[in-house]
Amino acid sequence: SRPNLALVGATGAVGTVMRDIVSNRADIWGEIRLVASPRSAGKVLKVRGEDVVVQALVPEVFDGIDIAIFDVPDEVSAEWVPVAAERGAIAIDKSGTFRMHADVPLVVPEVNPLDARQRPRNIISTPNCTTLSMMAAMGALHAEYGLQELVVASYQAVSGAGVAGSARLYDEVEALAGDRNVGQVAGDVRQILDKKLPADSPFPAPIAFNVVPWAGSLKEDGWASEELKLRNESRKILGIPELKVSATCVRVPVVTTHSLAVHARFERPVTVADAHRVLTAAPTVVLVDDPANGVWPTPLEVVGTDPTYVGRVRQAIDFPNTLDLFVCGDNLRKGAALNAAEIAELVAAEL
Numbered sequence: 001s002r003p004n005l006a007l008v009g010a011t012g013a014v015g016t017v018m019r020d021i022v023s024n025r026a027d028i029w030g031e032i033r034l035v036a037s038p039r040s041a042g043k044v045l046k047v048r049g050e051d052v053v054v055q056a057l058v059p060e061v062f063d064g065i066d067i068a069i070f071d072v073p074d075e076v077s078a079e080w081v082p083v084a085a086e087r088g089a090i091a092i093d094k095s096g097t098f099r100m101h102a103d104v105p106l107v108v109p110e111v112n113p114l115d116a117r118q119r120p121r122n123i124i125s126t127p128n129c130t131t132l133s134m135m136a137a138m139g140a141l142h143a144e145y146g147l148q149e150l151v152v153a154s155y156q157a158v159s160g161a162g163v164a165g166s167a168r169l170y171d172e173v174e175a176l177a178g179d180r181n182v183g184q185v186a187g188d189v190r191q192i193l194d195k196k197l198p199a200d201s202p203f204p205a206p207i208a209f210n211v212v213p214w215a216g217s218l219k220e221d222g223w224a225s226e227e228l229k230l231r232n233e234s235r236k237i238l239g240i241p242e243l244k245v246s247a248t249c250v251r252v253p254v255v256t257t258h259s260l261a262v263h264a265r266f267e268r269p270v271t272v273a274d275a276h277r278v279l280t281a282a283p284t285v286v287l288v289d290d291p292a293n294g295v296w297p298t299p300l301e302v303v304g305t306d307p308t309y310v311g312r313v314r315q316a317i318d319f320p321n322t323l324d325l326f327v328c329g330d331n332l333r334k335g336a337a338l339n340a341a342e343i344a345e346l347v348a349a350e351l
């Protein structure tokens with residue numbers, strides 16, 4: 001019989017994309033149960049064209065469920081993922097809670113699908129959206145040339161901070177619209193926004209007309225959590241514990257789709273032509289790289305699609321065996337819901 005799937009966190013930014021993805025991919029599921037906080041229980045949402053009533057997150061909601069995908073805050077996952085697993089479901093968790101646990105695999109299906117089979121706790125983690133936005137491309141290049149070092153700058157979309165993140169960008173743009181003098185005097189945008197909008201922005205500075213060199217929470221020595229996730233998760237997914245990674249994560253006024261500027265050093269020599277060949281052959285990567293004709297990926301051309309897009313592939317002039325490239329991936333699709341759905345399909349194929 002077909003496996004039953006629960007989507008926990010069905011009403012959030014990723015949950016909404018998740019419902020769209022499971023409705024439009026090959027339908028392998030029996031029941032699809034929608035689960036959310038008691039506050040959202042009772043809402044009616046569409047999945048596979050049918051109305052489904054959202055159920056409250058209680059232990060019994062996992063009865064009869066084979067696979068449960070969680071997209072909820074870290075502390076909710078910490079409490080509820082083990083409950084689902086103990087009740088017999090295989091839990092696929094999008095939060096940061098279990099990603100680095102040695103007994104929980106961290107899976108990107110096109111890079112390390114076999115890791116999904118080693119799941120002693122019945123928990124599989126799916127990476128942070130920033131890591132995922134580049135992983136299909138970097139995994140393909142690593143397999144051929146042996147990755148040794150990554151230096152990354154991210155350009156992260158506001159929807160990475162959830163529904164509230166997108167709402168804040170739209171509100172700020174609206175508050176500033178029509179004023180052709182803003183952004184020309186230090187601090188002017190902040191002053192206008194302070195007057196017009198609530199102070200509870202998910203971002204530590206104005207995000208409209210700006211770039212903010214901060215994503216996530218403060219960790220030791222001035223690092224942002226997003227930067228450390230990029231490092232630690234890349235090492236685990238690629239299976240390179242010694243991989244050297246340094247990242248700067250930046251929030252930009254883009255609604256959805258994270259971009260990354262990647263400087264990658266390999267063990268073996270690699271030409272641009274080699275890299276183009278490898279990236280073209282990778283099934284979930286799209287190469288968009290014709291600078292003479294102004295062709296490279298941008299978030300606005302990528303949003304709402306599934307692949308990882310790569311362009312601006314160059315051989316670093318002063319660094320041997322090193323490529324510079326630009327990657328874009330929809331942070332709510334491959335960066336979140338799609339990767340979780342692909343892991344669920346991988347696991348369902350074993351059941």
Ligand code: 2RA
Binds near residue numbers: 129161
């Ligand atoms: C962000 N990567 O973009 C985060 C979401 N987990 O804020």
